Amino acid sequence: MNGRSPTAFWRARLSGVRTRRLLETHLVVVLVCSVVAVSTLLVSYRHTQRAAETLADRQAPAVQGLAATRLAVLRAHWEVQNLVDLGLVDVAGAGEQYRAQLSAADQGLSRTGDRTDQDLGTVNGLFTTYSTSITSAMTLYHDQPIMQEHKRKEARSLLVRARVGLVPRLDELQRQELDRASATATMGWAQRGGWWLAEAALLALALTLLSALFVLRDRCGRDWNPYLLVALVLTVLFAVVPLVTVFIAQDRLDDVRAGLGEITQASRAVGFGPELVGRQEALTGMSEVVRQDLAVGARTGRVYQGAVIGGLLIVVLPAVGLWLRLGNDYWRRR
Template identity: 50%
Template sequence: MALAAVVAVTALLVSYREVALSADGLRSQAAPAVQDVAATRLALLRADWEANWVKENLNGVPAAGESYQSQLSAADQSLSRLAERTSDDLGTINGLLDSYGTSITDGALYYHDDRPIQDQKFREAGSLLIRSDVGLVPRLDKLQNGQMDRAERLATMGALGYTGWVVAELALLVLALTLLSALWVLRDRCGRDYNPWLLSSLVLTVALAVVPLLAMTVTQRHLDNARDKLTAITTVAKQTERETKVDTTDARVRLDGAQTRVSKTSQEVRKELSAHEWQNSVYYGALGGGILVFLLPATGIGRRLNADYWRAR
C-alpha cells in the first residue's frame, strides 16, 4: 500500500508539474516570441510599402514619411521585446534593421530631388529586406521557425508525458483496490466497522485520480488551441507577403488587415494561456492529498492494531 502511494503520488506530481511548466513557458516566452516575430515582419513589409508609396506619390512632400517611420519604430519595439524572450542572437537582425531604416529614410526624404541616388537607396533597402538567406525577412523566417518549434514542443505532450499519467493512474487504481481490500478485511473478517481513516484515504485517492487529470485535460486543450492560433499568426504573415508581391492592388489594406488579425489573434492566445492561475492550487492540493493518502492508512491500521492488542491483553 505504501509503495503504491509513493509511486502514484510521485508520478502524478511530476506529470502535472510538467504540464504546468509547459503552459507557463508557452505563456511567458514562446507565444510572445512568435507574436513579436510576426509583428516585426508585417511592420517591415508595411514600412517598405509605405516608403515606396511616398516615393511614387508624395516625393519631396514634407512629413510624408511619418507612416513608414512609425512602422519602422513598431518593428524595432517588437524586436526589443523579442530579445527579452529568447536566447537567440538578434544582433545581426538589429543591425540589418538599422541599415534598412537608414537606406529607406535616405531614399524617401533626403534624396527625393536626386532620382538616381534615390533609386539606389531603395534598391539597397530592398536587398537588405528580402535578399535570399541573409535579408531581414529570410532571417525572421528562420527565427520564426525556431520559435514555432519551441512552441510546438511546449504545447504537445510527448510519449514520456503520457507514460507518466498512465503510471500515476494505474498506481492510484492499485492503491484504491488495496484500500478496498483492507476495508473489506476489517469489516467482514475482523468484525469491525468501516475504518474512517481508510475510508478518508480512499476518497482522497479517487480525488487524486480525477481532479489533476481533469485539470491537465483542460490545460492541454488550452495549449492545443494556443498552438493552433500561433500557427495561424505565422501563416497570416507569410501569406500576406506573398499576396502583396503578386498583386500590389490594395496592398495597404491587406497589410493593415493582416496586422489587425495578428493583433487580435495574439490577444486570443493570451486569453487562452492566462486561464491557469489555479494550476498551483491543484498542484499543492495534490501534494497535500498525496501526503494524507500515505499517512491516513498507516494511522488507521496502526490504531486498529493497537486497539486490538490492548483488548487482547
Template identity: 45%
Template sequence: MTRPTRGMSSLRSRRPSGSRTRRLLELHLAVMVVTALVSMTALVVSYREVQNAAGEMRTRAAPAVQGAAATQLALLQAHDEARKSVRAGIDKVVGPGARYENQLSAAGQGLSRLSDVQIDGVRGRGVLETVTGVLTSYSSSITPGAVKYVDDDLMQRQKMQEAYRLLSRPGTGVVPRLDVLQGHQMQRMSRISSMGTLQRTGWAVAELGLLLMALTTLSALWVLRRRCGRSLDPWLLLSLLATVALAVVPLWATTATQERLDTARGRLVEIERRAHAHTDLADDQRYVTVNSADLRGRLAAQSWQSWTYYGALGGGALIVLLPVAGISRRLNADYWRAE
C-alpha cells in the same frame, strides 16, 4: 489433564488464523504506502510539467512567435509605405511618409522586445544581433531614398533597391533571417505545447497507481470487516475518498490546460501563416495584433491551476498517512500489543 490439553489445542488452532490476518493487513499497509508514494510522485511531477509548459507558453513562447510575426509585418509595411511615398511624391504624401517612419520605429521596438523573449537560445540572440545591425543599414538606405533624393531619380532608385536587398535578400536579408528564427521558435513552441511520451507515461503510472491504491483500500476494508469483525474504518474511508479525488481532479485540470495549449498552438500557427501571406499587409497586421491580444487573455494564469497543484500535494500526504493511521491502529490493538 484432558481439559487443559483441549484449551492448548484450541489456542494453537486460532493462532495461525490470527497470524495470517496480521500478515495480510501488514501486506495491505505496505502495498498502500508504496503505491501511494509512487503514484503521487508521478502525478505531481506530471502535473507540474503541464503547469510549467503553460507558464512558458504564456510568458515566452507565445510572445516570441507573436513578436517575430509582428516585426516582420512592420518591416514589410514600412517598406511598402516608403515605396508609396516615392511613387506619389513626398510633398504630397505626408501621411504615408509618417506611417513609414512609424512602422520602422515599431519594427525596431519589436526587435528589442523580441530579444527578451525569444526562445531559440544563444542561436536566436545571435540572429537578432545580426538583424539589428542589418536593420540599421536598411534604415540608412531607405530613409534617404524616401526623403532625401526626391529630385534625383537615379540615386533614389539605387537607395530603394539597396534597402530592398537588405530587407529581403535570401539567406542574409532581415526578413529571411527572421524567418529562420521563427522556424526554430515554432518548433520549440510546438514541443512546449504538446504532451510528450514521458508525460503520458507519467500520467499512466499515476492513474494506474491510484487505481491499485483504491482497490487495495477496498480490500483492506473487507479484511477488517470480515476477518477482524470491525466496522468500516473511517481513516481508510477518507483515504479512499482522497484517492478518488486525486485520480479525477488533477487529470481534469491537466486536460483543461492541455486544451488551452492546443488552442494556443493553433492560433500561433495561424498568426505565423498570416505573417507570411503578404496578401494585404495592413489587414495581416490588424489580424496579428487583434489575435495576439486575444491569445494573451486566453493564456492568462488561472488561480485554480496552483490550487490544484497544492491540493494534490495535500491529498498525496493524506493517502500516505491515513492508511498508516487506520491499519496500524488496528494492528496495534489486535495483534502487536498482544505479542
C-alpha cells in the same frame, strides 16, 4: 468460483492468512501505491503546468513578436514605396506611417530578444542598417532622385535578399520558435505513460483501501476506519480532478499551438501591398485568442497546489490508519 459469491470466495482464500500479516501486507501495498501514484501524477501535472507557463511567458510572445516584426518592416517599406509613387515625399507629415512601422518593428525585436535564447545580433544589425538606408532615402536624399532610388534599392536588398536578408532571417527565426512552441505544447509519450502509471497506481490504491476496510471490519470487528475512508475519497478525487484539469489545459495548449501556426502563416506576406494592413489587423485578433487560451496556466497552478496537499494526505492517512490499528491490536501484544 463454484457458484460462490466474490466475497465468499476471497474470504475462503484469505482464511488461512493471519490477520496481522494481512494488515501488514496492506500497509506495504498502500505505501508503495500511494507514493508511486502521487509522485508520478504530480510530476506529470507539473510538466503540463510548466509547459503552459513557458508558452505564456516566452515562446508564444516570441512567435507573435517575430510575426508582428515581419509584417511591420514589410509595411514600412510599402509605405515608403507608396509615398514615392504618389509624389508625397516632400509633404510635411507624410512619413509618419513608415516611421511608426519601423518603430513597431524595433519594439517587436526588442521584446522578442527578451523572450528567446536565440542570438538576434545579426537580425538587429540588419534591421538597423535597413532602417538607416530607408530613412536616408526619405529624409537626407528626398530631393535627390538618383540617390534616393539607390538607397531604396539598397534597403530593399537588405530586406529581401535570399537567405541573408532581414525577412529570410526572420522567417528562419519564426520556424525555429514555432518548432519550440509546438514541442512544448505537445504531450509526449513519456508524459502520457506517466499519467497511465499514476492512474493505475491510484486504482490499485483504491482497491487496497477497500480491501483493508473489509479486513478490519470482517476480521477485527472494527467500525469503518476514518483514516482509510477519508483516504479513499481523496484517492478518487485525486484520480479525477487533476486528470480532467490537465486534459482541459492540454486541449487549450493544442489550440495555442494551432493559433501560433496560423499567426506565423498570416505573417508570411508575399510582396508589398495594402493587404499588409489587413494582415496586421488579423494578427492582432489571433494574438488575443492565443492570450486567452494561455490564461489556463493560472488555473492549473491553483489545482497543482491543492494536488500537493491532497497527495500528502493520501500517503499519510492510510499509513497512519493501518499503523495505529496494527500497533493497538497486534504489535503491542508481542
